[in-house]
Amino acid sequence: MMDDGQKREYAILKRCEDAAVGDAVVGDAAVGDAAVGDAAVGDAAVGDAASEDVHTLLNNEITNVARKIVGDKNFLIPKHCLVENNKLFYNYHFQTSIIIFLENYIKGENNIRKNVIQYLEERYRNVVESLVLSPNGILNIQVKSEYIIGGFANFYHSFVKSGKSRHYRGDEEEEDKKTQLQKPFSKKPTVLLDYCGVNYAKHMHLGHLKSLFLGYAFSNIFRFCNFSVKSRNHVGNWNMNMAIIITFLILLSNHQKGCNLPMKWDRENEKVDEDKVNDKQTDTPTSIYFNDYESSTRHVSCDIKKESSIYFPVDEYLHMLSNLTVEGFYEKYKKLHYKHFVNLSLHTIDYMYKISKKLYSLSTSFQKFSKLILSLMYKNDAKVMALWDILRGSSKRENEEILRIFRIRRLVEKGERFYIKYVQKILQKMRDVNVLLHFRGKLCILLKKRETTSTQNGQYGDSSDDDSGSNPYRRGNSALSSKEKHYDIVDARDKMYQRASKGDIDFLKDNFSILTLKRGIAYTYAAIDIAAIYYRVYFEKANKIIYVVDENQKKHFMQVFSIAQFLSIFPEGTECLCVNYGFVLNEKNRKIKTKDISNNIFVKDIIKSYEQVHKNEKSKKGCNNFKNFYKPKYYQKVMLSSIIYSYVSVKNCKRQAIMDIIKDPNIEYMHIVNRYNEIFSTLRNLKKSDYFSLLNKRGKEMNIDHNSKKILLNILQFKHIVEKITYDYNVEKLCSYLFDLSQKVSNLPYKSIIKQFHLYLEEKKILNLLEIIEHSKGNKNIRKVAKNEFEGEKMLEKKKKNANCISTMENYDMFLTVIENVGNINKDDMKKNLSNEELEKVKFFVLNIILDVAIMQSYLFIVSKVFKMLNLHLVKFD
Structure with a gap:
């Protein structure tokens, strides 16, 4: 008979064994702050291991084992428990605190450490080299070199050197010949993005750019992941x-x-005293300052708020x-x-x-x-x-x-006027379900805010949800989903509705949110937005609609989504999302407003200021790292890209001061461009060489150093990082990823050798060298395996026809020099007959040089693709 403790241990082990078989994986992994996508199913995931990101594989299994141990199929894993880069042990790649979390979550259980390690070792024996538990409970993970090289070879073939016909899926199936790219992603549904949304009759100001740049980045990322994308600018034109x-x-x-x-109105100068229009007086014009790297201040006036003699x-x-x-x-x-x-x-x-x-x-x-x-x-x-x-x-x-x-x-562009004709359809749907309220000449709808309750792991869900307090659609604070329940719609059968219809305004304010849909003859913003959703779902066939707007519109879209859901506008599988970003603040650190008469910094004026600097700026001295960026032919591109990068490289929820965005070129952006140019000049003619066959066939023979492993693991994250943005909408993570990768590639061990001897490292020459090495090794073993002397001589003769002797090889002196300096083999010894061990050392050395070349090629590919996604200029210096 087993005691209670043994029974509990047996139950936990049994659940883990069930997960290893693959028939007990249930539910989706948490999305957003606590999620990594769908949990891996069975051993099939291991079969595709080489094509998957290590983070994804490990996080899926950490999610699975935690759910099995806790006994809750919907259990959410806190973000801090997922794998992260190892900060303590040099030879271990990742670490996770899942064991500490589970031991605190399940008090009194003594076998959690053993069960977690046993589960991971059995599930991913082909991926994990070693698991070591620190005394404090942190689990350290070392990944097998064979897995890393196999995954990198697949990445290199699928992305960097794919020879297939490739293209983006553009808006309305439009193809862009200049950016044709077929990506290794399955066909996805149609995504409609609503961004920019400027108002007519007013200048576009710098507050609009956040929506514009984020929305455009989303559109490029979704296209890269093979979604059909439709981008819409819902302008305020009515x-x-x-x-x-x-x-x-x-x-x-x-x-x-x-x-x-006034007669003196100067349209050419276009200067208006807006402060006086607002009944204000000012003696100090607002200006924009750009600080260059010499720490001097250059005053660039791009402001329209200067004093004017004209005052009407x-x-x-x-x-x-x-x-x-x-x-x-x-x-x-x-x-x-x-x-x-x-x-x-x-x-x-x-x-x-x-x-x-x-x-x-x-x-x-x-x-x-x-x-x-x-x-x-x-x-x-x-x-x-x-x-x-x-x-x-x-x-x-x-x-x-x-x-x-x-x-x-x-x-x-499809503005408010375009969607007006569909509002009547929406109002009729509301009449059919008795939710319209006629109140003081307006058509309104009454909404009741749902209460939210704190859930497991500090997230928030609706109090009416049944799933143990967890909301599977929550994507953090920056995104709202139409699948979430924000408001209840009050209909005519409700007793409170009957009292409200009598016109008691105080009662209405105390008990409801009142949303006006029609005021006099005019339809409101809310009514038009609901009509736009209807049109986009039924006419544009959008499966997912994403609005990119500032945090001020969060409540509006909570109400609009709730009404659309109540009216059953969304077919099954269709979702609306609102990605909210923090306010853009003006020079006084206040929200930039568009609906009043406040002064704003206009985009057109910033562009003019850059054009002026572009004409007058001369190459600077005193900063070797960045002086190229200030040359006239690069400066405008650099500044425009710096603005874009500054907007998209911060978290969506963060509020940004506009003066911090536009005053200087962005240092991270310039660092990445510098690193790209450095690698570009190092590779030269090797950029087009294809080393897939070497990586695929000889990858197991490579002796990879720890720094190169870290770079390779970073490269393997690329697909996962990009795909993740399609459901968590955090573009800044792509910026962080690229900046981190740019720092790591500077430490490649053979970079200087590649730059010096790039002419001799083309794939044909390297294949020839490796063939000769194999031939030389084979000569020493032929007589050992031959049945008699005659057969041995015949085999030697055949080998000689297939390859030249190593001493007569083209560029032999070059290889001698390289190997002597780096491979630690004496040149004089190379001219003699080398042992098989020495030849093997030469082969390892050559293969690792080629691995660095392939890493550099992959880095150039990743930078170029990320810059296209983010719409940044990839400046190539002379």
């Missing part, structure tokens, strides 16, 4: 923001001369409005001709928007006429729509120029 500008043009402009702005007071406009009657409005409307405004610049339009916004808040007459104009917009009035089209065209031209400069492609 409703009251446009109506107030059209109203301003009709009521307050000179129809004979166009816009009634809002009071004068208000006086004009006070004397305007309805008849006067119609008279102005009849005399209006849109051709007078065709040359309006966006700067002028932006100026008028700020004045109109002020007038709308101060004048009931202006409000009344603006609402009338809005009604004409909804009726597609010819004159009004002609003015709208002028505003749209001017905004689009400037935005497209910015997109061109930043090399943003395949971003299709």
Whole structure:
């Protein structure tokens, strides 16, 4: 009979054995902060080990063994328990604290250490060389060299030297011939990305760039992973923001001369005193400073907030409005001709928007006429729509120029006006389920916020969830999913709804979130967004819709997703996600706003400042590492890429100060470019050489040093790092990965040898050398294996025909020099007959040089692909 302790140990071991068979793996591994994707199933995972990332394999099994020991198929492993690079033991590659965690989680269990180690050793005996447990409970993992070389050979063949026809799957199946690439990924569903989302009639400012750069990086990464990608720019081109500008043009402009702005208005300089428009006074212009590497300060003015002698007071406009009657409005409307405004610049339009916004808040007459104009917009009035089209065209031209400069492609514009026609369909769905509330001339919907409860491992889920407090769709704080339950929708059968319909505003505020869908004639932002989801799911056939917006819109999308889910808009398997990023802060460390009249730093002005520096800047002296970046022909590319890298290389949740982003070239970006150029110049003609056959057939013969193993393991992470972004949306991890790899490749042992003797390391010459070495070794053994002297002589003669003697080999002197200096074999001894042991030493030496060449080739490949994904300039110096 077994005692209780023995029974418990037996049960744990039995669960581990079941997992090893592969028939007891259940559920998905946790996603996001606690996840590594689907758990590995059975021994099939080991069969594909060489094609998988080591982190993925080990983390899957750590997840599995923890679930088996705990006895919970949905158990979530904290992120800090997953494998990480070993910080303590030089010869061990990874470490994990899973044993410490389990011992604290299951009190009184004495065999956890033994069970975890036994499980991992049995599951991955072909991958793991050694497992060593530190006294403090940290498990140290050493990976087999054969596995590392096998995985690297597969990576090298699949990515670096694949000869297959390759292409990106572009928007609407569009192919880009310049970036054709067939990746070793299976075909995936359609992803629709919504990013940028600028408002018409206003300049694009630096706050918009976060969404633009993150969204574009996502689109490239999803394409690389073989998803079909559709990129959409959901611009704000409708409703009251446009109506107030059209109203301003009709009521307050000179129809004979166009816009009634002051005579001295200089469209060329485009300088507007926005502080005075806001009834503020300033004597200090805001400027942007760039600090160069010499620690001197160069003042580059790219600001539109300088003082101007032109000041047109809002009071004068208000006086004009006070004397305007309805008849006067119609008279102005009849005399209006849109051709007078065709040359309006966006700067002028932006100026008028700020004045109109002020007038709308101060004048009931202006409000009344603006609402009338809005009604004409909804009726597609010819004159009004002609003015709208002028505003749209001017905004689009400037935005497209910015997109061109930043090399943003395949971003299709579909604005609010496009989705308006689908709102009625959404409202009808709401009527069918009795959730619409008519309240004070508005159409509303009532929502009740769901309570969240703290769950295992400190995560948060809905209190109504049944899965032991764990939400499998949680992706951390930066992403929301439509599969999460944020709000309940209140329908007409609810008693509280009946009381709310009586118009008790205090009761409404105390008990509900009120979401307005229609105000007068105009549909709201929320209604249009729900209509856009409907269109994207049913007409664009999107399986996943991802919004890239700042943290301020988090609540909005929680409500929109909840309503869309309630209305059953999502087919099975379809998901909407909202990736939130931290606010971009202005020079005063305050949120950059777009909906008021606050001053912003515009993208167009930053670009102009770089162009000016590009024309005037001369090569600097005093900083050898980075002086190339300041040369005129590189400077603009460097600065534009530095801005992109600075935006995407920080965590999504982090708020960024704009002055920290634009003041200097990014050091990490410059370091990576420098390392790329260094490796590029080292390889020279070897960049195109293909060493796959050597790696594949002779990899087991390579004696890899520990630093090279670490680099190879880093390279093998590439596919996993990229794929992981498609479900955790943390682009900054790709930046960290590339920067870390760039630091490690500088320590390759044979880099200087490769640079010196690159002409002699082409694959054909190396294959010839190895064949000769094998021939020389074979000559010494032929007589031993031959049955008689005659047969031995015949075998020797055949060998001589297939290969030349090592002493007559082409470039023999070069190899003697290299081997003498690095291989520790005397040149004079090389000219004599070497022993098999000495020949084997030469072979190992040559193979390890070639391994370093293949590592460098892989590094160049990874840098070029990551730079394409992140849209960075890969500057190649002369």
